[in-house]
Amino acid sequence: MFASYARKRYIPWKDWVFDTCNVLIMLMLIIVTLYPFWNTLAVSLNDANDSMRGGITLWPRVFTWKNYQYVFNEANIAHATLISALRTLVGTVVTVFCSAMVGYTISRPEFVLRKFVSIAFVLTMYFSGGLIPTYLLMRDLHLINTFWIYILPGIIGVFNLIIIRSFIEGLPEGIIESAKMDGAGDFTIFIRIALPLIVPVLATVALFSGVYQWNSWFDVFLYNSSNPKLSTLQYELMKVLQNTNATMTSRTASDAFASSPALENNFVTPTSIRATMTIVASVPIIMVYPFLQKYFVKGMTLGGVKE
């Protein structure tokens, strides 16, 4: 009664000023977040030669697909994109399935090893062997210069386990138990009943895992940098970046780098290549994450509460 009366009260000018300022701040946030991407997109779609004059802001001045053609005709980059896609696909599928399975077992209250398995995983959040011992382990396991080094070390993330367990524990009681009464084994229950029920949290895990795999470059750099066949898109972009960084001060050097491999009709510059690769490396993510927003927000909340 009183509450609804209070809400309908006359809005004083102070409220109006606050609301307007608030909306303006939010608009500024949107611009600061989006402009750099938009600008990069414009540069990537602009003629490389023309871009060197500067002044590209929101729209390409001399529109062209040449930069994209160049990037994808460059055998290295096309292959690296393929490897990126492959590790994202394989890594995500493996992580989702394995995390779901282990998460299911530690959500079963009757499981004798429940405490042991949970603690073994959670402890690893607080320490790590460090860079060098891990590197030597990978060497001893003969994983260096193989594709599997992208997949095997990261099969299960502790955070993923925590949110999957929290989600299963939040399911209505008795769904899984009733299946047990019908005599189904645990693996059958996991596949037939648990998996379909936990799809929302698995969407979160898939997003985190996919983003991690797609974005990784350090493992490529550390373990597989001598094998161009296993390079990824992010690592290729990182190499371009390091080149730019090294030559940033001397414009002449960067120009020399620019014009040497380029033919007259297919002129590209490091700036244009970098912009184009930046867009190629971020578009898949930009296309996917908004649709999973509902899930990852829920997932973050689950993880946060449980921590």
Next chain:
Amino acid sequence: MQETTIRGLATTSVSAPSRRHEIKGVRHFMRLLVKQRALVLMSVPFVIWLFIFRYVPLWGWLMAFQDFRPGKSIWEQTWVGFKHFAFLFNDPGFYRVMRNTLAMSVINLVLGFTTAITLALLLNELKNLLFKRIVQTISYLPHFISWVVASSIIMSALHPEGGIVNELLVWLGVIDKPVLWLGKGEYFWWIYGLSEIWKNLGWNTIVYLAAIAMIDPSLYEAAEIDGAGRFRKMWHITLPGIRPVIILLLIMNVGHLLEFGFEPQYLLMNPMNIDYAESLDIFVLRYGINLFNFSFATAAGIFKTVVSFILLFSANYLAKRLGQARLF
């Protein structure tokens, strides 16, 4: 419920009054294991995986007390005690990277917390829910892109020729000619801090917004009846309502103070700003992988882990003493 299910384990570990009882406990445990073999098969292989990939590297810590030569096994190395730690603490480079790491972590921590909490409060005040959703979706974007992409964007924005930051600051009259931001070491800490915010501001609000959503709406109604305005409601209801979450996140972040950032520093670093950009992790990488000084790099890594542990427990203890929420 948990207590009853691990009875089998408990009777084996707690010293049983009689030996017979103990044997019975073990037998009961084994019987349960066989009965739950499906669950065991579904989890134990991954525990083995965990031990290989997460626990075995801990043996490598022994390297820090040896003069490690690749090619020999860890048992055939020469033991040198704390030699590498002594080197570490006498290395002026080590103090430089410690200074950089701490400075950047603290900047990141302070800026990150204040901006995220402020943004969460402001988002919560938006009346148009569609607009709120759009702002949120856009603000999550930079979190999902890689640091490689982010660095590429940051480098373009800071570029002395046509970079938007320089253009804007010149236009506003803050500076009279473009600055080579990444070429001046003394700016690096702030460039790093602002980059982190640009990337993670929206993402960091998620937990706060979830906490705000859980505050009892009747508190706001009561405050409204008492004539509280928006700022007073924010200050006296919303902020105290999310305080446990803030404290919890602070503790976790203090524990990771030395682990803040490898990628952004590494990617934005160049010969001109390296004195300010090099972090502890880059230091370890440089000595370990580039200079093959495995033992020295491992000693630095151990130092990092031990200090992180101390920080985490101190923060947790402090929170406990102050009667606040805590991690464990």
